[in-house]
Amino acid sequence: MLKEAGMEKINFSGGEPFLQDRGEFVGKLVQFCKQELKLSSVSIVSNGSMIRERWFKRYGDYLDILAVSCDSFDEEVNVLIGRGQGNKNHIENLQRLRKWCRDYAVAFKLNSVINRFNVHEDMNEQIKALNPVRWKVFQCLLIEGENTGEDALREAEKFIISDEDFERFLDGHREVSCLVPESNQKMRDSYLILDEYMRFLNCRNGRKEPSKSILDVGVEHAIKFSGFDEKMFLSRGGKYVWSKADMKLEW
Incomplete structure (x- = not known):
């Protein structure tokens, strides 16, 4: 239906997802999305902890981009943030995933959420060494019912930084050519998000408000309640070369 x-x-x-x-x-x-639907781009966002090389051997041909979440290159900071992976070293695992992406021709992307615990960290050297196709840098965002409020699974208030702090972090990494910044304002309105019931989630009011399911009312009707701002999507760089067939990559 979406296709x-x-x-x-x-x-x-x-x-x-893993x-x-x-x-x-x-x-x-x-x-299915690449072979049957023939979509231009299929990507995954993962913390990388459960990905094995055999997955790349089986499915790597169908994946355009793997985005791995990495909020710090300091293991102690990762533990503070909640990115600790037990006995695994998050940074060593990140480097291993980078190698597999090269080996199996999958574009490698990094996602970092900038918050109170990593806002002063200098990541220039590590990002340049990993050389992702994109480094998405998000300002920590509060979502009612998800990471703030009575029914939230976690409390994120202690992670919040000011717009000025976020801008200072960006300024300190301005020489990283693959950096793509996303402030709170850009994030709220510029994504089309579907939940497990195939409902669009509208984040404009600071919480994820679901539309009716596309399975019940169709895509055209449901998307009207998504809160999607196409101009904001384009202004944040949402449209880019996202098919690995069109990328000139140094695998």
Whole structure:
């Protein structure tokens, strides 16, 4: 239905997409979207903790971009933020994933959420060494019911930084050519998000307000309640070369 409505790109995120059968489920979705739907771009956002090389061997051909979440290159800071992976070293695992992306011709992307615990960190050297196609730098965002409020699964108030702090972090990394900044304002209105019930989630009012499911009312009707701002999408660089077939990559 989404393809028929004009969808060109799909991104699977979570939660952690590789939790289900260590990625077999999302692998089959990726393969379907590329092989059957023939979408221009299929991507995944993951913390990388459960990805194995055998997944790349089986599904790497169908994946355009793997975005790995990395908020710090200091293991102690990762633990403070909640990115600790037990006995695993998050940074070593990140480097291993970077190598697999090169080996299996998958574009490598990094996502970092800038917050109170990493806002003063200098990441220039590490980002340049990893050389991602894009480094998405997000300002920590409060979403009612998700990371703030009575029913929230976690409390994010202690992570919040000011707009000025976020701008200072960006200024300190202005020489990183792949950096793509996303302030709170840009994030709220510029994504088309579907939940597990195939409902668009409108974040304009600081919480995720669901539309009716596209399975019940169709894409054209449901998308009217998505809160999507196409101009903001374009201004944040949402449209870019997102198919690995069109990328000139140094694998």
